[in-house]
Amino acid sequence: MSSPTAPLVVVEDLTIRAPDRLLIEGVDVVVQARRVTALVGPSGAGKSLTARACMGVLDVAPGLERGSLRYPALGDTNWFAGVAGGGPRAQRRLLDQTRHLRGAYVTYSPQAASSALNPARTIGRQLALAIARRSHAPDSLAAEIRSLLDEVGLGSDVARALPGELSGGMAQRAALAIAIAPQPRLVIADEPETGLDPVLRRSVVELLVTVCETHGAGLLLISHHQGTVDRIADDIVRLPGPPPGAPIDD
């Protein structure tokens, strides 16, 4: 039986291997509700890989060598059971098994907002699709979209805009609105400040934290900026750098 105070995600002893080297070894991550856990480390340390593993997405071969993934707020299932050493086929099975959690229990905001937003669909339509992942539909979809846009500091007219019509900061805010639209318990933000100027960077990250707090969600934040991490993180997971000479492919 899950407890309301149980952690949202617990990853233990995460070890992932590429054909020629270990990408990450023995990483532990715990994210609690209403808390910010920062994942820090130099380029190539495996931050994004760890974040994806927290969602059940493993896309390297041979892949998972050992470790466990649990969502204690949902139950005691170890989602990595049977995946270690199973190669790509086991990882694809894991991907299918955890699909219902992604975009609902856990949402992800990638490094560049341009990658998070579908350029062929209006922001309103993308928000509607994200809202559809909720367990209960809102009374008024249009009102809910307006409310979400308002929450991230965007006007309701943005709902009719395509991503290409937005500035970098607006796109990042829209991506954030889409990430919180399904009312997730856990938000994973992969360097949300990438490509933004210092002023915008600060406001976007603070907005992210505020919005997650308002919704009672936990936040796993990947960041390169020590200042950002020191300012907002409740817990910090530090990843060691890659071995010298290893190709950087984070």
Add this chain to the structure above:
Amino acid sequence: MSGRSARWVALGIALVAILLLAGLALTAPEHLAVPVMDRAYAGPLDLFPFGADARGRPLLEYAQQGTRVIALPALVAGLMVMAFGVAGGLLACVASGTANTLIQALGEVVGALPRMLVVLVVALVLPKDARGLMPLALVWAVLAAPGAMDEAASVAQRLGGARFVEALRAHGYSGSRIFGWHVVALNLRPVVVRQGAEVMMQVVFLEIALSYLAVAEEQPSFTHADSLVSWADLLNLGYPALVLDVPTLHALVLGLCLIGTIAVLALSLGVAARAR
């Protein structure tokens, strides 16, 4: 007109054009009708809808056979290029940089080939009984394919390539929905449909170009080129009034209508694909 309305109108026009072409092609007679000299040079009012040629054979039958000759190869070539374009776009989303570099290099090499020359060489190399527009259209499509793949790959890379797929996967979408709907249907569609429509038009004009070559070699043919030559001869003789009555003019109009129908089809498909 809103984007959605524009799409439906364009799709409607494309559907009418496809039905017209398919109808003409499917009902085309295997052989032209038996000559009826009494109907020679009959006008559209005497023999609906296009009149008759010098031997009294309905020009409609020429139009039907022309449609069958042009429409199928053009459609097949267009669809083939679309399939290659989709493959190029999807590869850019899943494959490594090496695969994308290879596609780009292939596109540059094939793009440097003079297409018309290659088509003529293929036409000469083909056994006589295999000569026709279809193999030439397929060769044309193969030559156009790397360019389509390259352009689709550029669109996919602007989307974010593998990162875009990763973001959609994180939203909980299945592989078929990510690649089939979000990548192909929503984002690659405008570029691959436009590429397919372009190649469709190119194949039609290829047939016309080859018709001119047939005239130059004095081979017996009934083509748009023949019509134009006859028309020009008559004008040169100073009988413009006569021109209006001869079946050549009807044939010319028929040919232009056929090209126009395919042009409308290609353009409306492009508009429908681009509309939001």
